[in-house]
Amino acid sequence: MIISAWISIAALIWCIAFLVSYLIGLIRKGAPKDLSERSGNTVKGIIYSNTGAMLPAAKESAYMHLPTYTAGMIFHIGNFLSLLMFVWIIVCCCCNISTPAVLALILAALLTVSSLCGIFILIKRFVNVNLRSISCFDDFFSNIICTLFQIAGICIMLSFSNICTYTDACSADRLCLMNFYFIVAAILFIWMPLGKIKHLIYYFAARYHLGFFYGWRNTWPPKHI
Amino acid sequence: MDTITKEQRKAALDLMKANLASDSKFQTHLNACVRCGLCATSCMYYIAFKDPKYIPGRKVNLVSSIYRRYFTPEGKYFPSLFNARNLDAEMAEEMVDCLFGGCTMCGRCVKHCSIGVDVSYIVKKGREMLAVMGLVPKTLQATVDAAINTGNNMAIPTEEFVDTIKWMEEELQDEMGDPKANIPLDETNRHIIYTLNPREPKFFPLSISAMAKVFYAAGESWTLSSKYYDVTNYGFFNGNNEEAAKIAGYLYDETHRLKADKLVLGECGHGSRASRWEGPNLLKKAYDFEMTTALELMAEYIRTGRIKVDKTKNQTLCTLHDPCNLVRNGGLLEEMRFVVKSCVANFVEMTPHGNDNFCCGGGGGQLAMSEYNERRLKIGGIKADQIKATGAKIVITPCHNCVDQLMQINHTYKLGVTIKTVAEIVADALVLPDPASPHDNPADTAAETVADPLHTDSNSSK
Structure with missing residues (x-):
């Protein structure tokens, strides 16, 4: 494997180490402690928090902002897909195998859509005065690096399908592209636990706490009146 | 507010430290907000005034920026990159204005938050910090x-x-x-x-x-x-x-x-x-x-x-x-x-x-x-x-x-x-x-x- 690949793997290890330490930190502090008499069902509350409460119809942040919500969902799907693709590319590099051309095209198409969504959200953050007023460097950079990671993934998929294997890059003009991809990945992994992308962990914790809170008080799951 | 004393700042930061050490909910909600701004239209202050200072995510950000500044390495060394802010008189004044005077802690934004950040809980924690600083209206x-x-x-x-x-x-x-x-x-x-x-x-x-x-x-x-x-x-x-x-x-x-x-x-x-x-x-x-x-x-x-x-x-x-x-x-x-x-x-x-x-x-x-x-x-x-x-x-x-x-x-x-x-x-x-x-x-x-x-x-x- 080329050196940039090793750098990205090291960055990934750094990232995982941080995220796991955050997770352990949360777990160590334990479940919420509440001495009041429980009125509802916390398990049902937590389940609802992660299911029904996330449906677009349940949240103004979704149904009042459908274009942004949709773009956000697609962008996040693209991010997860990109992370899985990174693992796949590393495996391909190690095992000297290639991605089937059809699969590569499908992935590239999906990432094209999701990266466009990322660009849309980024533009909105630049253009919308309110949004810009609550934003800092981290908000812009986190979006840019994720979008760039997806775009780099598209390039890799289009360049390295079963036409050639990833190891070919070491001896071909595709080396530059491979380096670009792995460097972007490395920057993303280094940034992830520092910037707001760490909500990858805290999002789930937030849904848990919210489900516990509303479940305890019998607000969630909601009653039909 | 002209200034806040070292003692006031220390009292607020000590309280935050104690909460961080024991409360996973506090740590979670300080780190979960992505500042998408979609909560704005769920807040009656924002709806009524159209002033970005009332965006719920910004209220969370007031408290979380102090957390980043004093309790995270990235905020300590690169504060401007992560909006990590000092707890100074200007900040305290802003907190009083927004956390006491710009939030009913109704929790409407919480239910509608795209992430699930408990805004009113963070506002309450912010008020606790102001209380130990003696800054309650x-x-x-x-x-x-x-x-x-x-x-x-x-x-x-x-x-x-x-x-x-x-x-x-x-x-x-x-x-x-x-x-x-x-x-x-x-x-x-x-x-x-x-x-x-x-x-x-x-x-x-x-x-x-x-x-x-x-x-x-x-x-x-x-x-x-x-x-x-x-x-x-x-x-x-x-x-x-x-x-x-x-x-x-x-x-x-x-x-x-x-x-x-x-x-x-x-x-x-x-x-x-x-x-x-x-x-x-x-x-x-x-x-x-x-x-x-x-x-x-x-x-x-x-x-x-x-x-x-x-x-x-x-x-x-x-x-x-x-x-x-x-x-x-x-x-x-x-x-x-x-x-x-x-x-x-x-x-x-x-x-x-x-x-x-x-x-x-x-x-x-x-x-x-x-x-x-x-x-x-x-x-x-x-x-x-x-x-x-x-x-x-x-x-x-x-x-x-x-x-x-x-x-x-x-x-x-x-x-x-x-x-x-x-x-x-x-x-x-x-x-x-x-x-x-x-x-x-x-x-x-x-x-x-x-x-x-x-x-x-x-x-x-x-």
Whole structure:
């Protein structure tokens, strides 16, 4: 494997180490402690928090902002897909195998859509005065690096399908592209636990706490009146 | 504010450090916000003013930026990249303005947050930091001080309170045509100790007699305390947990002193929350007596047939305002509607309502902070529009703080509606037994209830 690949793997290890330490930190502090008499069902509350409460119809942040919500969902799907693709590319590099051309095209198409969504959200953050007023460097950079990671993934998929294997890059003009991809990945992994992308962990914790809170008080799951 | 001292800063940061060390919820919500800004349109301050300083995510960011600055390496070394801010005078001033003066802690944005950040929880934590820095708005602090020093937040002298109760008792006896109908004070070994919002004896004594009428009809064994009857707890809003615990302790101790089986929280949203949900946590012990809200108690009376109501007695079109602390943050969505719909013939919901309802605008201690009156009434315009759209002539709400704000909204926006508590609506719908009949006399039933522990147990709400 080329050196940039090793750098990205090291960055990934750094990232995982941080995220796991955050997770352990949360777990160590334990479940919420509440001495009041429980009125509802916390398990049902937590389940609802992660299911029904996330449906677009349940949240103004979704149904009042459908274009942004949709773009956000697609962008996040693209991010997860990109992370899985990174693992796949590393495996391909190690095992000297290639991605089937059809699969590569499908992935590239999906990432094209999701990266466009990322660009849309980024533009909105630049253009919308309110949004810009609550934003800092981290908000812009986190979006840019994720979008760039997806775009780099598209390039890799289009360049390295079963036409050639990833190891070919070491001896071909595709080396530059491979380096670009792995460097972007490395920057993303280094940034992830520092910037707001760490909500990858805290999002789930937030849904848990919210489900516990509303479940305890019998607000969630909601009653039909 | 010119400056804050090192001691003030240290006190706030020490508190944050202690919370971070023990509370996964605090750590979670400080790190979860992605500043998408989609919460803006769920906040009545933002809707009313269109000022980005009211975006809920920005309020979270005020507290989380301090966290990043002092408790994360990236914020320590690269503060500008991560919006990590120093806790200085400018920051403290901004926090006071937004966390005290720009949030009712209604939690509407929480439910609608794309991530699930508990904004009102973080706002509360921010207020706690300001409290240890001695930066609680003076008006709010004065309300808390009154409650601590006199037992009630309006500093009503006991003699005045007792006089009001005696007056209401005479009214009750006249209305019921029963000299045995009473409003017991400081009686021991009663099933229920009932609590009030001090606004009731001060401004709305008829709501006391309405609840007394319900108790009378139910043949309940109950009492009021002449000293510690205040259900409110503004310590929940000023961020001083020691003071909040002290106020919560008053009701806890009084329930024990009067040897009551059950503490019933009068119609007050935040007061009910402060005792029912926060009280045990503030006092760091589970309560060893039952506790319920007046709303749940009335629902139980109706369900079990202990009181009979006739909805045709209330023909005027009514709507319901859901107090945030009883519904979204208290889970009483159904109970409230069960009681109200049992007692009124014509009912219409607001849009939105229930867990999505807008705050009246008086929550979060806003009614106690006169410096923010203009803002409070402006955000109340949203509620005014909601009420207007229903066409209702009566607005019912089981919260005296909401009543107060709704009355001001009614006046300001010329709505021409009547504001009533749930007890008042239930009292109006009561089908009272004939006091002449010995078997129907609720006052006698009350005496029997005390004498019969089995009967008492069967009337427990939980």
